[in-house]
Amino acid sequence: MPDATLVIRGGTVIxxxxxxxxxxxxxxxxxxxxxEAIDPPRxxxxxxxxGCLVGPGLVDLHAHLRQPxxxxxxxxxTGARAAALGGYTAIVAxxxxxxxxxxxxxxxxxxxxxxxxTAEVAVAGAITVGRAGTALAPLGELAAxxxxxxxxxxxGVQDGALMRRALDYAKxxxxxxxxxxxxxxxxxxxxxxxGSWSSRLxxxxxxxxxxxxxxxxxxxxxxxxxxxxxFLHLSTAGSVELVRRAKAEGLAVTAEAAPxxxxxxxxxxxxxxxxxxxxxxxxxxxxxxxxxxxxxxGTIDAVATDHAPHAPxxxxxxxxxxxPGMLGLQTALPIAWxxxxxxLAPERVFALMSAQPAAIARLTATDPRVGGHSAQGGPVELxxxxxxxxxxxxxxxxxxxxxxxxxxxNTPYAGRTLAGAVRHTVLRGEPVVIDAVAQR
Amino acid sequence: MSGSRHLLSVSDLxxxxxxxxxxxxxxxxxxxxxxxxxxxTLRGKVVATLFFEESTRTRLSFETAAKRLSxxxxxxxxxxxxxxxGESLRDTVETVEAMGIDAVIIRHSSAGAPHLVARWVERxxxxxxxxxxxxxxTQALLDCFTVRQVLAERKGVAPDELGIGCFEGLRVLIxxxxxxxxxxRSEVLAYTALGAHVTLAAPGSLLPPxxxxxxxxxxxxxxxxxxxxxxxxxxxxxxxxGSGSFVPTLREYTARWGLTxxxxxxxxxxxxxxxxxxxxxxxxxxxxxxxxxxxVVTQQVANGVAVRMAIxxxxxxxxxxxxxxxxAVA
Amino acid sequence: MAxxxxxxxxxxxxxxxxxxxxxTATDVQRALTRMSHEVVERNGGADDVVLVGLQTGGVPLxxxxxxxxxxxxxxxxxDVGSLDVAFYRDDIGLRPVLPEAVTDIPVDLAGRxxxxxxxxxxTGRTIRAALNALNDFGRARAVQLAVMVxxxxxxxxxxxxxxxxxxxxxxxxxxxVGEDGVWIGTLEDK
Numbered sequence: 001m002p003d004a005t006l007v008i009r010g011g012t013v014i015x016x017x018x019x020x021x022x023x024x025x026x027x028x029x030x031x032x033x034x035x036e037a038i039d040p041p042r043x044x045x046x047x048x049x050x051g052c053l054v055g056p057g058l059v060d061l062h063a064h065l066r067q068p069x070x071x072x073x074x075x076x077x078t079g080a081r082a083a084a085l086g087g088y089t090a091i092v093a094x095x096x097x098x099x100x101x102x103x104x105x106x107x108x109x110x111x112x113x114x115x116x117x118t119a120e121v122a123v124a125g126a127i128t129v130g131r132a133g134t135a136l137a138p139l140g141e142l143a144a145x146x147x148x149x150x151x152x153x154x155x156g157v158q159d160g161a162l163m164r165r166a167l168d169y170a171k172x173x174x175x176x177x178x179x180x181x182x183x184x185x186x187x188x189x190x191x192x193x194x195g196s197w198s199s200r201l202x203x204x205x206x207x208x209x210x211x212x213x214x215x216x217x218x219x220x221x222x223x224x225x226x227x228x229x230x231f232l233h234l235s236t237a238g239s240v241e242l243v244r245r246a247k248a249e250g251l252a253v254t255a256e257a258a259p260x261x262x263x264x265x266x267x268x269x270x271x272x273x274x275x276x277x278x279x280x281x282x283x284x285x286x287x288x289x290x291x292x293x294x295x296x297x298g299t300i301d302a303v304a305t306d307h308a309p310h311a312p313x314x315x316x317x318x319x320x321x322x323x324p325g326m327l328g329l330q331t332a333l334p335i336a337w338x339x340x341x342x343x344l345a346p347e348r349v350f351a352l353m354s355a356q357p358a359a360i361a362r363l364t365a366t367d368p369r370v371g372g373h374s375a376q377g378g379p380v381e382l383x384x385x386x387x388x389x390x391x392x393x394x395x396x397x398x399x400x401x402x403x404x405x406x407x408x409x410n411t412p413y414a415g416r417t418l419a420g421a422v423r424h425t426v427l428r429g430e431p432v433v434i435d436a437v438a439q440r
Numbered sequence: 441m442s443g444s445r446h447l448l449s450v451s452d453l454x455x456x457x458x459x460x461x462x463x464x465x466x467x468x469x470x471x472x473x474x475x476x477x478x479x480x481t482l483r484g485k486v487v488a489t490l491f492f493e494e495s496t497r498t499r500l501s502f503e504t505a506a507k508r509l510s511x512x513x514x515x516x517x518x519x520x521x522x523x524x525x526g527e528s529l530r531d532t533v534e535t536v537e538a539m540g541i542d543a544v545i546i547r548h549s550s551a552g553a554p555h556l557v558a559r560w561v562e563r564x565x566x567x568x569x570x571x572x573x574x575x576x577x578t579q580a581l582l583d584c585f586t587v588r589q590v591l592a593e594r595k596g597v598a599p600d601e602l603g604i605g606c607f608e609g610l611r612v613l614i615x616x617x618x619x620x621x622x623x624x625r626s627e628v629l630a631y632t633a634l635g636a637h638v639t640l641a642a643p644g645s646l647l648p649p650x651x652x653x654x655x656x657x658x659x660x661x662x663x664x665x666x667x668x669x670x671x672x673x674x675x676x677x678x679x680x681x682g683s684g685s686f687v688p689t690l691r692e693y694t695a696r697w698g699l700t701x702x703x704x705x706x707x708x709x710x711x712x713x714x715x716x717x718x719x720x721x722x723x724x725x726x727x728x729x730x731x732x733x734x735x736v737v738t739q740q741v742a743n744g745v746a747v748r749m750a751i752x753x754x755x756x757x758x759x760x761x762x763x764x765x766x767x768a769v770a
Numbered sequence: 771m772a773x774x775x776x777x778x779x780x781x782x783x784x785x786x787x788x789x790x791x792x793x794t795a796t797d798v799q800r801a802l803t804r805m806s807h808e809v810v811e812r813n814g815g816a817d818d819v820v821l822v823g824l825q826t827g828g829v830p831l832x833x834x835x836x837x838x839x840x841x842x843x844x845x846x847x848x849d850v851g852s853l854d855v856a857f858y859r860d861d862i863g864l865r866p867v868l869p870e871a872v873t874d875i876p877v878d879l880a881g882r883x884x885x886x887x888x889x890x891x892x893t894g895r896t897i898r899a900a901l902n903a904l905n906d907f908g909r910a911r912a913v914q915l916a917v918m919v920x921x922x923x924x925x926x927x928x929x930x931x932x933x934x935x936x937x938x939x940x941x942x943x944x945x946x947v948g949e950d951g952v953w954i955g956t957l958e959d960k
Contacts, residue, residue, distance in 0.1 A: 199648035202551035202574030202625060207649070272552025316530045318550030320572070460868075467854060467869035476906045479857035509857075600872065753857070754868075 003027055006429060007040040011049030011390060014056070014350045016379045024054055026386040029374070029429035034382060047424045047431060049390050055350040056378025057089025057387035057425065059357040061149070061178075061256055062232060062304035063329060065091075065121070067113060068106070069098025074309035074407050076110065080117035082307070082329040082405040084432045087389035087422040090120040090376040091307075091329070092361050095131065096154040102126035102137040107145050111371070118425075118432040118440060120373045122361060124149040127166050127177060133158050136166055143173040146372065148362040151178035153232055154279075156214050158184050163218065167227035176254075176360065178230035179218050181239065182280065186210035191320040193266040193281040201269060203320060208236040208287070211280055215239045219246040219253060228252040230360055233306050235261045235280035237290030244299040254360050256304035257291045259328055259335040260412060264288075268412065274315045274322030275410050278308070281324075295352060296343045302357035305332045309408035327411040330404050333391060334418035341393070354378055354389070374428050388426035395421035397436075405438060446558045446566040447751055450577045450629035458633055459604045462585050465743070465750035466600050471508065472746055482511035485542040485756050489515045490532070490557075491569070492548040497717060497741070498569050498579075502545045505748035511756075514541070529553065533560050542756055545569050551622075565755040573620050579716050580626035582747040584634060586740045587671055590712050607634035613665050615641045616675035616697060616724050619648050619686070623716045624675055628656055641665050643697060645686040662697055666706045674699055674715045674724050694723055704729040712736055784957040786946055792937060793952035798918065801934035802831070805916050806838040808932050809885060816843040818883045818911070824900055825854040825870045827889030827947060831918060834949070835887060851875040853886075858899035879908035885932075889947035891917040894928035918947050 004025035013022040013034065025033030025040075040046045060083065066074040076093065083091045093110055095101035101110060107123050114121025125142040129135045131152040139150060150170065156179055157163040163179075170177055187210035192198050194205025215231060219242055222229040234240055234255050246253045260278060265285055268276045276282060294300040308325025315322050333353065340349045358364050358377025366375045366385065374385040397418050401409035425433035432439050444452040453461065471479055487506040489499050499515065506513045516536070529548075536544060543565045546554045551572030558566040570576040584607070585599075591606045592599040612631045618624040618640050631638050632655045640647065641659040651658065659665035666672065677693060687693040694700065699713065704726070707713075713725075713735040721727040729735060793801070810816055816839045823832030829852045836850045856869040886900055897915060904910060916932035921939040939945060939954065946953045 194649045196650045196652035199650040200625075200653065202572050202622060204573075205649055272555040274556075313528065313530075316528065316556075318529065318548060318553040318556060320550050320552075464869055467856070467872050470872045470874070471857065474906060479906070480902065481857040481859075598872070757868075 004032055004041055004044050006045045007038050008047045008049050008054055011052040011054035013054045013380050014347055026429045029386055031382055031384050031386050051394055052390045052392045052423055053346055055389050056354040056380055057389050058087045058353045059376050060088050060091040060305050061302055061357045061361055063091040063093060063307040065093045066309055073311045076113040076121055077117055078405060078407050080119040080121060081438050084118035084425045085405050085438055086329040087333050087425055088119050089387035089427050090363055092122045092124050092149055094153050095124050095126040100126045100131045102129050104141045104145055107142050107147055115371050123147050124151050127152045127157055139170055140173055143175050146367055148175045149178055153180040156180045156182045160217055164221050167221055167225040171227050176228045176230050178232050180232050181211045181214035183210045183213045192269050193283045197266040197269055206281055208238055211236050212238040215242045222251045222253055231255040233258045233280055235283050237287050240290045240294035240299055254301045256302040257300045258306040259332045261291050262339045263335055272319045274319050275412055277319055277322045277324050278326050279324035292339055303336050303352045305329050309406050310410050312409055315410050327406050331413050333422055334420045338419045386426050386429040390424035392423045393420040397421045447577055448554050448568045449575050450580055450626045455633045458630060461581055461750050465585055465747045468749040469746040478508050480510045481753055482509040482756055485511040487511045487513050487543045488536050488541045490544055490546045491517055495547055501744040502748050505745045505752055509749055509752055533557050537561050537564055570622050574622050575626045576622040577626050578748055578751060579623050580630040582740055582744045583714050584630050585747050586736050586743050587712055590736060604634050607636045610636040610670050611668055612636045612638045612671045613641055613669035614673045617646045617677050618642050619646045620678045621675045627673055639665055669711055672713045676720055677723055690723055699725045699729050701726045701728045784959050786944055786955055787958045788953035788955040791951050791953050795950045802834050803838055805932040806835055806842055810842055813883055816845055816848055820849045820882045820884050822851045822853050822884055822886050824888040825852055828887045832887040849877045853900055853903055855896055855899035855903050858903045875907045879910045881911050884910040884913045885916055887916045889918050890945045891920045891930050892923055894924045894926035897928050898926050919945050919952055921945050
């Protein structure tokens with residue numbers, strides 16, 4: 001490989017089906033060599049991956065980057081840096097900014113700000129104008145900019161007729177509507193999962209039924225319209241079961257789950273620490289087990305972070321007054337690895353975090369337009385775009401909120417020792433993270 | 441004796457801690473009976489009441505307790521403070537602590553607000569004077585104190601002589617809006633820790649969504665349950681918290697769950713009726729019933745000061761007796 | 771009766787281990803009788819006297835003393851009270867000081883002669899607290915102090931009027947007073 005400019009040595013390359021001990025050579029942003037031993041040419045950069053897994057760069061379907069409007073909590077640049085440090089090479093920015101991403105203008109601004117960041121930034125558009133749930137946003141205008149995912153995330157579309165109309169309208173556009181499933185009436189006032197802990201702590205609860213009622217409704221609408229529906233952050237056993245049956249029926253539904261719903265339960269709220277307020281809320285042991293089972297049996301297609309930064313002062317208020325949300329980008333892979341690797345082969349864990357979310361967001365092929373995204377989700381093969389995540393499953397790191405790249409500190413894992421660490425991230429052939437340090 | 445630095449929940453005390461609070465409160469009840477009901481115990485200490493939700497009665501009770509212990513008392517009512525001007529709870533607490541406050545008594549409409557404050561303060565002790573639907577520990581303690589006082593009076597002995605044995609097997613019936621009641625949560629913890637049997641009686645919509653882990657029974661027939669009760673703790677229907685919409689009408693609520701005169705007639709001869717106040721006569725309790733000798737609301741209010749003196753004394757004089765390891769004393 | 775001292779010593783705790791007996795039960799009774807005579811002599815009778823035992827060690831001694839005084843003076847009317855000084859101590863916050871029992875002063879002290887009764891006089895801080903506490907029950911004509919054992923080590927200008935026994939001790943020692951006698955010992959870890 002005389003003309004490679006970057007060689008990743010000593011790692012195990014994760015394939016779609018199996019993995020192999022291979023060095024990876026990169027040139028001009030593409031994988032140009034895969035062999036057991038590649039001697040780096042003079043002048044080429046070398047990344048040590050001994051003992052590491054070399055997989056496709058991760059893809060996050062669900063990141064709140066807060067720009068425009070809440071730059072004190074996060075910016076597209078800092079969010080993308082956190083993403084790179086977490087092994088992500090592409091993230092989908094959620095539209096609940098201020099203003100919401102409900103027009104070509106705002107979407108174009110976010111895409112422009114995302115260009116040149118340490119991870120590729122795709123955009124999800126709002127389904128309704130201002131995410132107000134009353135009038136359809138210009139889905140076609142946004143789709144023309146390359147927006148493929150639409151959601152009013154932060155809230156569900158409450159009006160069933162409006163959701164049905166959106167699904168019908170979207171059919172010709174080659175896009176997917178994603179739902180934050182939460183019946184506003186059933187959830188009204190709730191600040192945590194309604195159950196034994198909410199009852200004991202005296203915190204108003206959100207019943208699992210608030211989520212399940214809308215999952216059930218939208219499955220019915222997917223059946224009625226034939227349009228694809230993606231379910232964001234499933235958190236209850238009932239939701240997982242509903243999606244399982246819908247898939248068995250052959251409906252075009254997909255689903256994601258957040259790392260915190262794979263690990264933490266409502267018992268974490270016992271100390272009233274607002275960092276554990278999140279929506280959907282942390283639920284029961286049974287729900288956590290069901291989410292993990294759903295990821296293992298293919299009911300849930302993707303791990304998505306629901307990275308939701310909040311400025312420190314906004315979380316220094318009583319629990320029920322704090323905004324819901326927690327950081328996720330920099331901790332997602334170690335958490336997913338801890339939870340899933342006992343049950344799933346490494347290839348499957350990477351698929352849940354890369355190939356499958358890339359497929360849902362339609363990011364698998366390079367967008368030929370100027371500034372368009374590159375092919376995401378792997379596989380790592382000759383000629384493929386060199387979007388890579390190098391993960392060391394044997395390393396451990398202790399989470400220090402002050403050391404995270406995010407502008408906010410609301411990680412629920414402060415002080416926790418994570419199993420595994422992202423070592424290097426390569427974006428279109430450029431090492432943007434080397435030895436867990438962001439290069440720009 | 442090592443225990444909790446703060447009183448956030450009745451569970452900070454444990455059975456022995458509750459017994460100790462009741463015992464010490466008895467000593468303060470004696471102080472209250474003196475012609476000069478004031479002792480120099482907390483001279484030089486500063487106690488601040490931070491009421492983010494107005495409650496004249498509880499605030500007055502705490503401030504009286506602090507003053508009878510010779511502490512200096514600062515009172516921060518939300519309406520007159522900078523909290524309304526956008527100062528955060530955290531800033532307020534930091535200001536208060538910078539002023540060298542020894543104890544902060546906090547009431548807040550959010551469950552867990554005192555826990556946050558306790559996490560932020562370096563030296564001050566925090567007392568929960570009611571947080572959202574969560575807890576109101578001193579109310580439950582004074583309810584227990586009052587019940588024991590009545591039982592002792594009937595037996596003609598000093599309350600201290602009864603210890604906490606008088607609660608063993610006592611049948612306590614808590615009636616009404618348990619769902620939104622911090623008093624109920626604290627009472628359940630306190631009474632059950634003391635060995636009493638607690639039964640909740642409420643329409644389903646006013647019960648907590650889950651009673652998993654609650655050592656209580658639920659009565660669906662108030663009339664039947666009343667006959668068995670030694671103590672009936674009536675809760676206020678918290679209309680201002682929207683409890684009104686949890687029942688069809690107040691009239692229906694009163695008819696099915698109020699302690700009407702007809703229903704009060706089912707009570708055993710010795711049954712005691714408590715109410716955390718303020719009573720809504722004609723809703724959860726009929727006016728005639730409120731004025732019966734068995735209804736001990738006035739004693740509850742009077743005892744509130746002695747119990748709160750005990751809490752302040754124990755916290756500022758060292759530590760609350762708690763469930764945390766207690767070194768053996770022979 | 772080192773119980774109070776022991777509880778005041780919390781959170782150190784420990785067990786009192788007696789090393790030697792310094793007074794027998796007979797000695798204690800004899801000392802009480804002598805002190806009672808001194809009280810009568812000094813106050814020209816016991817009519818105005820109110821005995822106030824300090825919780826908890828002084829209370830049984832005050833009871834005994836009242837009995838003896840009644841016999842000596844032939845009076846039936848002799849007021850006895852008990853006082854807990856926990857709320858008046860000056861070391862609140864330094865160590866846990868809990869009230870041992872409810873204070874019971876049955877009469878207005880105005881114009882009366884109060885004889886404070888305690889088991890052991892040590893630093894004098896308990897008596898200082900007791901003097902402050904008495905103020906809240908009326909202005910006594912005089913306050914006198916009777917103790918079974920004066921072990922020295924005073925930290926305040928306080929001296930007893932009636933003493934059962936002067937007993938030089940080391941600071942770390944403890945004195946245990948009961949009706950069955952007086953022991954000297956130490957507090958050992960349990």
